[in-house]
Amino acid sequence: MASVSQLHQPPSFRVVLMARRSTVVALVCFVLIVLACFLLPALDLTAIGGMSVRNRLTPPGADYFLGADAFGRDVLGRLLIAGQTSLQIGLGVAILSSSAGIVIGLIAGFFRRLDTPLSRLIDAMMAFPDILLALALVAIFGGTVGNVILALSIVYTPRVARIVRASTLVVRELPYVEAARALGSSTLTIMVTHVLRNILSPILVQATFIFAYAMLAEAGLTFLGVGVDPSTPTWGAMVNEGRQYIDTAFFLILFPGIAIALSVLSLQLVGDGLRDALDPKLNKET
């Protein structure tokens, strides 16, 4: 039997987040991917970057755990290095688009006069399919890691802004905001300390999904030959390079493809878990 105090105590955030096995597995999986990409190359366990033409297109086996590419480079080593770039792009886009989206969304939600023009602008931006807009932006900015992050952030900012605006419209009418206003708090203080702090959860959930989408979009752009400059390896670039050898060395596109899918899947599962844990109304569901 639960005691009275337990009954009144809602389950803590961590308990709810960890309640679903899939969330835990996904979180562990994603952390392992990140650690592998950023720590293993530094330990220099594999012959990274070394080329040996004699070994080109060696299938996975004892010498090369995941095979060797067309230049005789170790696929596993390259996969880890490329992962650093792909993960950086995902994280960069998540942070940049969330920050820009928070600013735009708060302004639209707070200042009635700016709401309509900003909302229409958000609608117009969201009318462009993500890859298509990103393609045009990267074509204009040029294909460096920073520019790809910038282009994809422009693509995803309206999504965050729309969510922030909607949440702001609800929260700003709550009694404690009114109280703060009555006590003479400045608009900026109300926006940041009272409103923003209380709408962080949907933003965090959305940022997790954007992390995932951005990694997928980057892979797509690079596959189309429009993403990051080919001298910087990313998972998308590895698939693109492997295309030429699809008949002889299918593993060249398979492994980076799996790396993308695994990262994106675990991020999406974590995002789902976060959403359920942060939204008490949904706790009863699923």
Add this chain to the structure above:
Amino acid sequence: MANYLLRRVVGMFVVIILVLTITFVLVRLAPGDPAALMLGPDATPQEAADLRTRLGLDDPIIVQYAKFVGNALKGDLGESLFFNRPVTSILADRAEPTIFLALMSLFFALFIATPIGIYAAYKRGSLLDQSSVTSAMLAASIPSFLTGLVFQRVLATNFGWFPTAGYGGPDADLWVRLGHLILPSITLGITNSALILRFTRASMLDILGEDYVRTARAKGMPEARVILRHALKNAGIPIITVVGLTFALLVSGAVVTERVFNLPGMGNLVVNAVLRRDYPVIQGTLIVVASIYVLINLATDLLYFFIDKRVKY
């Protein structure tokens, strides 16, 4: 009603003007002289000057903008720098594979997702429910080019069940052309089925808890009829919304899928235009696709109105 319609149409017009403005600004964001950028590093100053005059880049920016919007509203999207033809006529030539690809993959996506979504909601919490939700998420996580390449390699090259790539050549008849689209459509359909499946499941779950479903069951109505007649009909609205939303996903996916299967559609056109810095084609494609998206969204909103009489504006 008339008031609402008018407001929506005006709103749509404003968004389309903004779409035009954004595409206009986009090209001018590029550092340096757009004409020199379009011509590449080998162009002489004279060529750049000629192109500037041809594109009207010497006019004041306001004049350029007014001309651009005016022309676009009249259906003139400029001329391709590579093909030396009007962008609209190039887009019209390339529209067929993309439209068929989008429609066929939407068909496959609905075909896969709707029954599974309904069944998963019906058998909520079962193994089938959990595995369908997880596999939907997996499908949305695998890059569509990977699915495409695997299908192409296994089903087309190895088994020879489908054509490997292309659109059957210039003189191919309709059935041959459609045959070339089956594998690309399945590829794109699988990717897009994920969202539809999750939406169908979620909205069916909502409806199955409603009183009238319980009443129908209590009256002894056969289960199949309860599900199809009462629940599915009411779950229709969210499903329509998500079909409207998948349009953007379909177009994004089509760009990549057309590249994998080498289809002569708008996606392939725009990627080549980006590689060639053919800005009028990039601009034109963005405008056309975004306008279609805006129109589809208006259409889905209006559809709600006719399906659900409770929706009041």
